[in-house]
Amino acid sequence: MLDDMLDYIERIRERPVWQPIPDSVRDQFRAALPSEPTELAQVHDEFMRLILPYATGNTHPGFMGWVHGGGNPAGMLAEMLAAGLNANLGGRDHMPLEVERQILHWAREIFGFPENATGLFVTGTSMANLLGVLVARTAALGLGVRYRGVVSAPKPLVAYTSAAAHGCIAQAMEISGMGAASLRAIRTNDRHELDLDAFARTIAEDRRAGLRPFLLAIAFDFHKWGQVPYDAGFILVRNGAWHQLTFASAAAYLRRETRGLAAGSPWPCDFGPDLSRGFRALKTWFTIKVHGARQIGAVISQTCALAQYLKARIEATPSLELLAPVALNIVCFRYRSDESDRVNAAIVADLQESGIAAPSVTTINGRLAIRAAIVNHRTEERDIDALIEAVIRLGDARCQPDAA
């Protein structure tokens, strides 16, 4: 299995980025519950034939859809070690918890947060934002909100985020009972950044109207630009006291001691809703140790430089049009056509099915755009060239079939 996965990563370029799943393959996963054992080697063989070839493709350097991380071999091997230990990181006194605390210290250092900042691994940024909304609610309304609920708020609470923010923030407002209507979408400037003047004005207006501002969303994770294999989201809370007050509860079976296995309080289960939790910290620790912060930072810079290269190639190609400024690692563009939305959506589907590259689509100012998010440390200029050449060829084939 190790050889297969190392070969897979080493030869990833020889594979299509993604390929459609044949019905015959999908059908094999509608089988009845196996009551009898199957040889491990046979199950592994099914994995190699039926699962591995039909993955999303985000380890491939040509994958540029949505925002997916590329993973890395050190993180992959750490996952095997973590599964071997089968550690449960809900609490108690064992070394895996110190590994998670080590990552918290590093996260504080990365973001310049104070000593009393607390943190926790969660599935992803969506979950981190949900916990963030709950912590901000406790900080605004006090511990009593856990018993009385948000209906007890003396003034309605109001939260803020960019109009271009991820949908998980509105969802966090829904799930937390705050309600999505209490989230203000602050407009963005022509660089698609939060408009700080509009933001300040909106807060002032809300205060005058008797509302209580309580949250401005931030988000981060290790599993995208940090190159740690999925999943490795993280919440970092500046004032750890509110974090602990939001989640810690007393339960007889979770009694704390000063010695023995029940020592080491507070435990991660005091900082989030999960009790049983896996060892996400280990793959993150391996990735950061093996590569070092400087190398991970260099990957982030390199993906931004590749985005500038893609921008330059688009601007040098008359049949293509850039649709948004390129500030970081994301490039939105389109193939020029009279039926632009239809043609570009078709080009993206063609591209994904070709296996050459996998961008996604988005809408910019009402126009459908091809969106390339360059996140993977394996992506190089030749992958950008392959994307550009394929977009032109597929666009020409659709719009100028005679010339092509």
Ligand SMILES: *Cc1c(COP(=O)(O)O)cnc(C)c1O
């Ligand atoms: C990816 C992303 C999310 C959602 O995070 P998940 O880890 O996929 O749950 C939220 N906000 C931003 C800015 C993101 O890039």
